[in-house]
Amino acid sequence: MTADALMASLERAGHRVTTPRRVVAQLVADREGHFTAGDLVDDARRRHTGIGRATAFRTLELFTELGLVERVDLPSGSHAYVACEPVHHHHAICTSCGRALDVAEAGLGPALDGIARRLDFQITSHRLEVFGVCAACRRGATR
Amino acid sequence: MTADALMASLERAGHRVTTPRRVVAQLVADREGHFTAGDLVDDARRRHTGIGRATAFRTLELFTELGLVERVDLPSGSHAYVACEPVHHHHAICTSCGRALDVAEAGLGPALDGIARRLDFQITSHRLEVFGVCAACRRGATR
DNA sequence: ATGTTATTGATACTGTGTCTCATATGAACG
DNA sequence: CGTTCATATGAGACACAGTATCAATAACAT
Ligand SMILES: [Zn+2]
Ligand SMILES: [Zn+2]
Ligand SMILES: [Zn+2]
Ligand SMILES: [Zn+2]
Numbered sequence: 367m368t369a370d371a372l373m374a375s376l377e378r379a380g381h382r383v384t385t386p387r388r389v390v391a392q393l394v395a396d397r398e399g400h401f402t403a404g405d406l407v408d409d410a411r412r413r414h415t416g417i418g419r420a421t422a423f424r425t426l427e428l429f430t431e432l433g434l435v436e437r438v439d440l441p442s443g444s445h446a447y448v449a450c451e452p453v454h455h456h457h458a459i460c461t462s463c464g465r466a467l468d469v470a471e472a473g474l475g476p477a478l479d480g481i482a483r484r485l486d487f488q489i490t491s492h493r494l495e496v497f498g499v500c501a502a503c504r505r506g507a508t509r
Numbered sequence: 510m511t512a513d514a515l516m517a518s519l520e521r522a523g524h525r526v527t528t529p530r531r532v533v534a535q536l537v538a539d540r541e542g543h544f545t546a547g548d549l550v551d552d553a554r555r556r557h558t559g560i561g562r563a564t565a566f567r568t569l570e571l572f573t574e575l576g577l578v579e580r581v582d583l584p585s586g587s588h589a590y591v592a593c594e595p596v597h598h599h600h601a602i603c604t605s606c607g608r609a610l611d612v613a614e615a616g617l618g619p620a621l622d623g624i625a626r627r628l629d630f631q632i633t634s635h636r637l638e639v640f641g642v643c644a645a646c647r648r649g650a651t652r
Numbered sequence: 653a654t655g656t657t658a659t660t661g662a663t664a665c666t667g668t669g670t671c672t673c674a675t676a677t678g679a680a681c682g
Numbered sequence: 683c684g685t686t687c688a689t690a691t692g693a694g695a696c697a698c699a700g701t702a703t704c705a706a707t708a709a710c711a712t
Binding site: 458488489 | 603604612616624625627629632633634636637642644
Binding site for chain 4: 382383384385402403404419420423444445
């Protein structure tokens with residue numbers, strides 16, 4: 367996901383294209399794997415962009431609403447984000463390198479149907495998070 | 510899950526049986542559906558138990574470690590807990606009444622295997638959260 | 653260029669969750 | 683029982699995460 371693509375989606379949705387937002391978009395695009403709002407704020411300060419804390423949070427929220435970025439809840443309890451395509455899918459998160467692989471819906475349907483039927487529960491949304499070690503990390507060291 | 514059962518498990522695990530912990534166990538047992546640490550602290554104050562904030566958090570953490578209580582991440586982003594059996598399972602959370610129904614692993618295995626194979630990803634843990642409306646809430650009103 | 657409106661950033665504020673440390677108290681032992 | 687000592691407690695300080703306020707600024711349609 368490139369910074370330009372993020373800005374384009376944002377404009378398409380009728381939001382203003384501003385410099386601070388462009389900066390945040392670039393920070394997001396430059397991130398590998400998941401990151402927290404705090405990480406982004408730190409990036410912003412480190413690079414001496416003049417981005418305020420509030421703006422970082424607000425822009426991240428905006429991207430999330432537009433589905434350009436998705437929030438994942440790490441086992442640690444902190445809220446992280448990953449840039450991803452705006453279609454329903456899940457994430458396989460590598461606990462070693464932090465990268466998030468996209469997981470297509472993939473056979474979850476029947477399992478969900480079963481749950482709905484057995485519990486007489488009307489499912490409106492669901493969230494699956496898979497944690498483990500990616501192929502790259504299993505070979506090379508922690509890198 | 511009764512307060513006594515919570516305390517018994519706690520003792521079995523070699524922890525001290527103390528009055529504050531008994532109180533927290535009771536508060537947990539009295540809760541229907543999910544609750545946050547803050548909710549519990551409020552309960553404690555409201556009932557004029559002398560439980561300190563730190564103790565509520567600590568006891569909740571202890572119960573969680575022992576698997577007597579499980580943490581769920583609500584879509585809102587807040588961390589909630591539900592009392593439940595110490596075996597692997599998931600939760601169907603009613604967005605109307607807040608109750609959490611236990612969901613057996615049920616049919617998730619094949620889907621996970623598929624993910625692991627397709628992504629060449631070694632899964633070490635996973636989390637599924639299902640949100641929707643329970644049978645009771647679909648009939649009666651919001652109750 | 654101008655006016656309207658959305659956006660920004662500093663700052664203050666509301667939580668959450670953790671840490672420290674002096675005090676209290678379970679439980680094991682005699 | 684009373685003694686002993688590791689554990690647990692609670693007050694309060696702390697470290698963050700996230701939100702609200704508001705005057706100043708910048709987009710963008712005209
Ligand atoms: Zn990896
Ligand atoms: Zn899905
Ligand atoms: Zn459960
Ligand atoms: Zn319900």
